[in-house]
Structures are given as C-alpha cells and as structure tokens.
Amino acid sequence: MSSSTTQTSTIGSIGAPSRRNTELALLVFAVVIPVFAYANVGLAIDGSLPPGLLGYGVGLGLLAGVA
Structure with a gap:
C-alpha cells in the first residue's frame, strides 16, 4: 500500500517596498x-555665474536634508 503525502509551503507576507532611494533622488x-x-x-x-551660487546650493541642500 502506498501513502501519498502532500507537501505544502507557506509564503511569507511581502512588505511594502522601501522608496528611500527614490525620495533621495x-x-x-x-x-x-x-x-x-x-x-x-x-x-x-551678467554673463557670469552669481558669486553666491555655491552658498545658495548648499543652503537649499541643507534645508532639503533637514526636511
């Protein structure tokens, strides 16, 4: 007499994907x-880059980093 066994597997829950890289971009x-x-x-x-361009960019970057 042969017995048949059924093998089952469980699938774990899939969490929501992290979008941290998208947020950074x-x-x-x-x-x-x-x-x-x-x-x-x-x-x-003026035909030239503004002298405060670097400070402006760093300031905006810091504000975005804090937010």
Missing part, C-alpha cells in the same frame, strides 16, 4: 533645478 532633483535656474539667470543678466 527627488530631493536632489528639487535642489538642482533652482540652483540651475539661479545660475541661468546670472548668466543671462
């Missing part, structure tokens, strides 16, 4: 766009 994009716009306006008006 969007924050970087949100900082880069105004910095490029500021540089573009400086180039259009």
Whole structure:
C-alpha cells in the first residue's frame, strides 16, 4: 500500500517596498533645478555665474536634508 503525502509551503507576507532611494533622488532633483535656474539667470543678466551660487546650493541642500 502506498501513502501519498502532500507537501505544502507557506509564503511569507511581502512588505511594502522601501522608496528611500527614490525620495533621495527627488530631493536632489528639487535642489538642482533652482540652483540651475539661479545660475541661468546670472548668466543671462551678467554673463557670469552669481558669486553666491555655491552658498545658495548648499543652503537649499541643507534645508532639503533637514526636511
């Protein structure tokens, strides 16, 4: 006489994917766009980059990092 056994396996719950890299990319994009716009306006008006461009970019980056 042969006995048949059924093997079952359980599937664990799948958690929500982490979107931390996407969030970081969007924050970087949100900082880069105004910095490029500021540089573009400086180039259009004076023909050179504004002297406070680096400080402006760092300030926006810090604000985005805190948020």
